[in-house]
Amino acid sequence: MRWLWIDRFLKFEPKTAARALKNTSQAEDIFRDHFPGYPVFPAALMLEGIAQTGGILVGEANDFKEKVVLAKIVSAKFQREIRAGETLVYDVEIIVLRPEGASVKGRVHAFPAGTPIPDPLPEVPVGEAEMFFAHLDQSRSQQLFGDKNFVFSGELKHILGLAKVLVESKDSTPQGVQ
Amino acid sequence: MKTQEEIYLKVSSTLVEALNVDEDEIEPSSTLQGDLGAESIDFLDIVFRLEREFNIKIPRGELFPESIFQGDPEFVENGKITDKGLNELETKMPFADLSTFKKSREVSSIGDLFTVEMITKYIQGKLAAK
Numbered sequence: 001m002r003w004l005w006i007d008r009f010l011k012f013e014p015k016t017a018a019r020a021l022k023n024t025s026q027a028e029d030i031f032r033d034h035f036p037g038y039p040v041f042p043a044a045l046m047l048e049g050i051a052q053t054g055g056i057l058v059g060e061a062n063d064f065k066e067k068v069v070l071a072k073i074v075s076a077k078f079q080r081e082i083r084a085g086e087t088l089v090y091d092v093e094i095i096v097l098r099p100e101g102a103s104v105k106g107r108v109h110a111f112p113a114g115t116p117i118p119d120p121l122p123e124v125p126v127g128e129a130e131m132f133f134a135h136l137d138q139s140r141s142q143q144l145f146g147d148k149n150f151v152f153s154g155e156l157k158h159i160l161g162l163a164k165v166l167v168e169s170k171d172s173t174p175q176g177v178q
Numbered sequence: 179m180k181t182q183e184e185i186y187l188k189v190s191s192t193l194v195e196a197l198n199v200d201e202d203e204i205e206p207s208s209t210l211q212g213d214l215g216a217e218s219i220d221f222l223d224i225v226f227r228l229e230r231e232f233n234i235k236i237p238r239g240e241l242f243p244e245s246i247f248q249g250d251p252e253f254v255e256n257g258k259i260t261d262k263g264l265n266e267l268e269t270k271m272p273f274a275d276l277s278t279f280k281k282s283r284e285v286s287s288i289g290d291l292f293t294v295e296m297i298t299k300y301i302q303g304k305l306a307a308k
Binding site for chain 2: 071096
């Protein structure tokens with residue numbers, strides 16, 4: 001199974017903030033059971049979306065050398081249900097970045113499918129969460145998991161690669177696509 | 179300069195946020211793990227928050243020394259802290275109240291040293307040294 005809960009980055013400012021987009025679709029397996037006949041995007045997966053956006057942000061800050069693990073969800077609030085077909089935007093900023101770990105604040109915004117994403121985003125999000133990532137202790141993690149960086153194994157970094165291409169192409173054409 | 183009372187109030191509001199506890203559950207003598215339910219990862223979160231709240235730098239292991247007794251076999255004997263270990267503890271944590279701990283010396287009760295009052299004293303020292 002592919003555990004990817006963001007589709008692409010809209011913005012990526014290293015060590016500072018990132019914005020990622022997730023198109024929900026009626027065809028996703030998750031909606032079969034959540035809930036039968038009443039497809040609602042699980043709030044837990046919005047937390048995963050924030051964690052993936054924030055996790056890449058935190059990982060990139062150390063060139064993906066650290067194993068970044070979600071250690072704690074300090075707080076989370078959701079204002080309404082998200083129905084299948086809506087587009088989610090995860091807006092995440094780093095609050096603290098330290099050798100031992102990092103904490104981030106994430107906001108979720110939802111838009112009807114196909115709507116252009118406004119920038120700046122609306123003031124009031126549909127959900128928000130603060131979370132905390134720990135850098136897995138180098139020696140301990142080697143003991144447990146070996147040398148492989150199991151957190152940033154490929155797919156997530158691939159998405160980030162796409163984001164960098166986006167940023168670079170924007171840099172070369174300042175008046176380019178928003 | 180902040181008074182001890184002001185520091186204490188800020189410390190408890192930091193703990194309310196980090197540990198999701200009610201303000202009235204917190205007393206100076208509350209232990210972070212036993213009374214307030216903190217887990218190991220919360221200590222890192224608390225350190226980050228205190229740094230932001232008081233605008234100070236807290237070097238790793240200074241407020242919550244993790245491994246004083248792991249390095250030196252002379253610090254612990256049969257689950258109890260030796261005189262040498264106690265000295266080390268007094269040097270590393272001058273802000274902690276060791277009076278109760280000295281009676282039992284049990285390594286397992288070392289977590290009880292981490293109280294709200296201990297953090298307050300630590301911050302007070304940090305701010306005075308600024």
